[in-house]
Amino acid sequence: MSLRIVVCVKYVPDATGDRHFAEDLTTDRESVDGLLSELDEYAVEQALQIADEADDAEITVLTVGPEDAKDALRKALSMGADKAVHVEDDDLHGTDALGTSYVLAKAIEKTGYDLVVCGMASTDGTMGVLPAMLAERLGVPQATLLSEVSVEDGTVTGRRDGDAATEQLSAQLPALVSVTDQSGEARYPSFKGIMAAKKKPVESLDLDDLDIDADEVGLDGAWTKVEDAAERPPRSAGTVVKDEGDGGKQLAEYLAGQKFI
Amino acid sequence: MAEVLVYVDHVDGAVRKPTLELLTLARKLGDPVAVHLGPNAEEAAKTLGEYGATRVLAADAAEFADYLVVPKVDALQAAYDSVSPAAVLVPSSAEGKEIAARLAVRIGSGIITDAVDLETSDEGPVATQSVFAAAFTTRSRVSKGAPVITVKPNSTSPEAASAAGALEELSVGFGEAATGTKVTSRTPRESTGRPELTEAAIVVSGGRGVNGAENFPLIEGLADALGAAVGASRAAVDAGWYPHSHQVGQTGKTVSPQLYVATGISGAIQHRAGMQTSKTIVAINKDSEAPIFDLVDYGIVGDLFEVVPQLTEEVKTRKG
Numbered sequence: 001m002s003l004r005i006v007v008c009v010k011y012v013p014d015a016t017g018d019r020h021f022a023e024d025l026t027t028d029r030e031s032v033d034g035l036l037s038e039l040d041e042y043a044v045e046q047a048l049q050i051a052d053e054a055d056d057a058e059i060t061v062l063t064v065g066p067e068d069a070k071d072a073l074r075k076a077l078s079m080g081a082d083k084a085v086h087v088e089d090d091d092l093h094g095t096d097a098l099g100t101s102y103v104l105a106k107a108i109e110k111t112g113y114d115l116v117v118c119g120m121a122s123t124d125g126t127m128g129v130l131p132a133m134l135a136e137r138l139g140v141p142q143a144t145l146l147s148e149v150s151v152e153d154g155t156v157t158g159r160r161d162g163d164a165a166t167e168q169l170s171a172q173l174p175a176l177v178s179v180t181d182q183s184g185e186a187r188y189p190s191f192k193g194i195m196a197a198k199k200k201p202v203e204s205l206d207l208d209d210l211d212i213d214a215d216e217v218g219l220d221g222a223w224t225k226v227e228d229a230a231e232r233p234p235r236s237a238g239t240v241v242k243d244e245g246d247g248g249k250q251l252a253e254y255l256a257g258q259k260f261i
Numbered sequence: 262m263a264e265v266l267v268y269v270d271h272v273d274g275a276v277r278k279p280t281l282e283l284l285t286l287a288r289k290l291g292d293p294v295a296v297h298l299g300p301n302a303e304e305a306a307k308t309l310g311e312y313g314a315t316r317v318l319a320a321d322a323a324e325f326a327d328y329l330v331v332p333k334v335d336a337l338q339a340a341y342d343s344v345s346p347a348a349v350l351v352p353s354s355a356e357g358k359e360i361a362a363r364l365a366v367r368i369g370s371g372i373i374t375d376a377v378d379l380e381t382s383d384e385g386p387v388a389t390q391s392v393f394a395a396a397f398t399t400r401s402r403v404s405k406g407a408p409v410i411t412v413k414p415n416s417t418s419p420e421a422a423s424a425a426g427a428l429e430e431l432s433v434g435f436g437e438a439a440t441g442t443k444v445t446s447r448t449p450r451e452s453t454g455r456p457e458l459t460e461a462a463i464v465v466s467g468g469r470g471v472n473g474a475e476n477f478p479l480i481e482g483l484a485d486a487l488g489a490a491v492g493a494s495r496a497a498v499d500a501g502w503y504p505h506s507h508q509v510g511q512t513g514k515t516v517s518p519q520l521y522v523a524t525g526i527s528g529a530i531q532h533r534a535g536m537q538t539s540k541t542i543v544a545i546n547k548d549s550e551a552p553i554f555d556l557v558d559y560g561i562v563g564d565l566f567e568v569v570p571q572l573t574e575e576v577k578t579r580k581g
């Protein structure tokens with residue numbers, strides 16, 4: 001029986017760009033180029049490795065996001081995923097984490113799955129809560145923040161490097177995992193992969209397809225509200241001196257002046 | 262007055278500092294009720310009371326250690342159901358965020374993560390967050406349900422305020438999902454004897470410029486002279502020079518100390534995301550163009566192998 005893997009990937013504004021908020025205080029997705037969240041590349045990579053180990057596996061990459069989010073799906077397909085699902089609907093604009101997890105859960109259920117793979121956090125919101133929320137909604141075990149993961153005989157195992165300890169985890173499929181950037185470098189799409197990706201199926205779903213009412217999601221349906229967003233004032237220019245042999249002493253003098261020593 | 266649930270982060274009953282910060286912030290919103298899961302609740306209750314917990318709801322069960330996250334969510338939800346709090350505060354650790362996330366789904370509440378401050382308003386608590394690698398500061402609130410908010414370490418200084426800290430047993434029934442993910446083994450992190458990275462008042466970090474694991478004792482030496490924790494950039498961690506648990510940045514720890522010392526670190530956006538809210542920043546880097554210098558209060562353009570030993574000596578001398 002085929003192992004059905006769904007990888008959740010997010011399309012995010014490039015973190016090295018000058019990110020801003022739009023007027024409605026949602027993330028401005030116009031001013032900065034978007035891309036597949038780098039942290040979700042690790043999720044795609046681990047899914048590909050798990051699929052390689054399995055006799056028979058199929059990887060679906062899934063995103064909830066605007067039209068441009070197709071780019072993220074294409075990239076994942078060019079890395080080697082088999083097909084893609086894009087949940088796209090104007091009424092989704094401004095959906096928060098709770099709402100996104102609701103939409104993702106519906107889409108995952110519709111797609112069918114044995115294993116859901118997420119990244120550790122999105123590089124824009126950096127909440128790191130979606131995987132736990134998804135596991136809760138799907139009612140399957142969560143084995144999250146794994147730096148090593150493998151699937152064998154219907155069991156997923158992995159290593160979680162927690163704050164206080166390193167833990168080995170084990171859960172029965174169906175299950176949800178999230179993987180960290182310690183799980184191993186993600187592969188680059190090959191030319192062949194890029195060409196092949198163009199022919200792979202991308203299914204588009206809207207809220208109707210998922211039986212979701214518009215007022216359950218979007219900015220108005222959100223469980224949280226951003227009141228205001230202010231650019232952090234630039235740090236006042238500091239003193240930078242060139243070491244002429246006594247740089248260490250000068251720095252000590254500064255630290256003493258600030259009462260750190 | 263309304264009650265506010267505070268999830269306690271502790272090591273065998275020794276309450277960790279971020280929880281004391283949470284209690285201090287919780288008092289702005291109402292009467293803190295602490296939720297202690299695991300052993301040694303009695304010992305913890307004393308500390309929690311000193312920092313303002315009126316009640317301490319405690320539960321201990323093997324499930325908390327044997328299975329991942331969900332048993333703790335079951336317990337926190339039981340506390341939520343019995344208290345009906347005005348808000349739920351959880352420390353922003355990786356596990357804390359997951360517990361908070363699942364609770365939020367269950368009770369149908371909005372969630373705000375990584376708050377750095379809390380205020381009250383007519384419409385409930387308002388949380389300050391630092392976003393886009395600390396380039397923006399936002400103020401947000403939860404518009405549905407009792408707010409679930411995770412708060413970053415070092416967001417405030419813990420202030421004692423004596424309260425009863427009355428220990429009460431919390432009865433918890435575990436759901437089917439509780440035993441879904443088994444923890445088959447656990448290796449506690451070895452203590453370095455240095456302050457905890459996220460809690461430390463001073464952090465000294467080394468990057469690619471440190472140029473080898475064999476040179477990290479130089480960074481540790483400076484850290485020890487200052488009583489600081491040691492951090493590392495991802496480049497230093499990926500090279501295997503220092504453990505990942507010390508990585509500062511987007512995919513490592515976020516630190517917000519009084520003083521951050523960056524040595525041999527260029528200051529990439531992902532690194533800045535983890536340290537930009539530090540109060541005072543100093544850097545030692547041989548490249549005067551390194552972006553880290555845009556952040557510093559004081560910077561030395563120079564070779565860290567010259568500057569760091571001299572600085573360490575000078576700190577030791579001055580401290581006598």
Ligand SMILES: Cc1cc2nc3c(=O)[nH]c(=O)nc-3n(C[C@H](O)[C@H](O)[C@H](O)COP(=O)(O)OP(=O)(O)OC[C@H]3O[C@@H](n4cnc5c(N)ncnc54)[C@H](O)[C@@H]3O)c2cc1C
Pocket residue numbers: 038039123181467468469470471493494495496497508509510511512513514524525526527528529530531532535545546547548551563564565566
């Ligand atoms: C998704 C993602 C997540 C990431 N997460 C993190 C993260 O959590 N934390 C993190 O740190 N990075 C993270 N990174 C990596 C980040 O982009 C940088 O690559 C990294 O921070 C660089 O580390 P560095 O400053 O030590 O190395 P470099 O950028 O190579 O800088 C080394 C610096 O040392 C200086 N130097 C060299 N020799 C000396 C000397 N003898 N004396 C003084 N100075 C010297 C050089 O001038 C240079 O400025 C992430 C990247 C991605 C894509």
Ligand SMILES: Nc1ncnc2c1ncn2[C@@H]1O[C@H](COP(=O)(O)O)[C@@H](O)[C@H]1O
Pocket residue numbers: 008009010011037039040043062063064065097100104117118119120121122123125126127128129130131
């Ligand atoms: N809009 C989205 N579409 C698909 N997957 C997502 C989306 N948002 C978040 N995720 C997944 O959830 C993980 C954690 O995201 P977050 O909780 O937002 O930091 C990401 O690494 C993705 O795997």
